[in-house]
Amino acid sequence: MAKIIAIVNQKGGVGKTTSCVNLAAAVYKLGKRVLLCDFDPQANATSGLGVDKNTVPNVYDLLVRPIEPKKAVVSTPYCDVLPSNKMLAGAGIELISMERREYRLKEALDALSPDYDFIFIDCPPSLELLTLNALCAAHTVLVPVQCEYYALEGLSDLMNTIRRIRQGLNPQLGLEGVLLTMYTGRNNLSIQVAEEVKRFFPGKVYATVIPRNVRLSEAPSHGKPVMAYDAHSRGSEAYMALAEEFALQNR
Numbered sequence: 001m002a003k004i005i006a007i008v009n010q011k012g013g014v015g016k017t018t019s020c021v022n023l024a025a026a027v028y029k030l031g032k033r034v035l036l037c038d039f040d041p042q043a044n045a046t047s048g049l050g051v052d053k054n055t056v057p058n059v060y061d062l063l064v065r066p067i068e069p070k071k072a073v074v075s076t077p078y079c080d081v082l083p084s085n086k087m088l089a090g091a092g093i094e095l096i097s098m099e100r101r102e103y104r105l106k107e108a109l110d111a112l113s114p115d116y117d118f119i120f121i122d123c124p125p126s127l128e129l130l131t132l133n134a135l136c137a138a139h140t141v142l143v144p145v146q147c148e149y150y151a152l153e154g155l156s157d158l159m160n161t162i163r164r165i166r167q168g169l170n171p172q173l174g175l176e177g178v179l180l181t182m183y184t185g186r187n188n189l190s191i192q193v194a195e196e197v198k199r200f201f202p203g204k205v206y207a208t209v210i211p212r213n214v215r216l217s218e219a220p221s222h223g224k225p226v227m228a229y230d231a232h233s234r235g236s237e238a239y240m241a242l243a244e245e246f247a248l249q250n251r
Contacts (some may be wrong), residue, residue, distance in 0.1 A: 002116035006138035012125040014146040015181035020122040026243030027223035028079040032117040038084035045122040046083040061106040140176035145233035147190040183209040208242040213246030
């Protein structure tokens with residue numbers, strides 16, 4: 001059965017989708033069976049792995065229609081993908097009237113779980129019903145944190161949401177780890193933010209940090225993870241190191 005990891009931060013621009021795409025691809029490259037579930041209506045993880053945003057069926061169909069989950073999975077050279085598209089934006093409203101609305105994604109991923117070692121969920125940048133579905137489906141949460149001034153802004157809200165979900169909807173939900181992104185080692189602010197995050201999440205911050213890197217920004221426009229676009233870039237090396245650290249913690 002797969003371990004399901006939700007990659008979540010309601011603050012936009014923190015490298016959430018970049019981390020989801022590249023960590024999933026790097027873990028797959030290590031020989032694991034990996035599914036990336038794109039649960040963001042922007043569908044950037046979908047296109048970032050070379051899958052058409054208009055692919056049907058997709059994760060929206062899994063939520064609102066009785067279809068077999070395997071029919072929505074798309075295979076790519078980098079990992080399997082459960083694609084998203086803009087229709088998912090309206091799913092939050094449609095889910096309101098449905099039974100077990102918080103568990104619709106969980107039920108779909110549980111059906112797919114035996115085929116994988118890890119399932120990564122790319123969550124939308126907000127704390128609403130879609131994200132709630134992802135947190136109810138997940139075993140753990142991975143939080144990317146940008147090394148900039150407002151890094152910790154909103155993180156207390158996220159941790160409060162996780163605590164509330166643990167109390168009722170998903171008691172087993174744990175913290176997988178915290179990932180520092182857009183790190184500049186020569187920048188005092190990056191160093192200060194890293195220290196502050198480590199104080200906020202003692203023992204849960206990955207040793208690997210993700211640097212600012214042009215190749216990381218360019219890769220999605222080519223429909224590839226960075227290790228397929230430029231395997232020798234600093235961004236590629238960082239995500240491979242993260243995958244190895246992640247795999248070591250999940251032996």
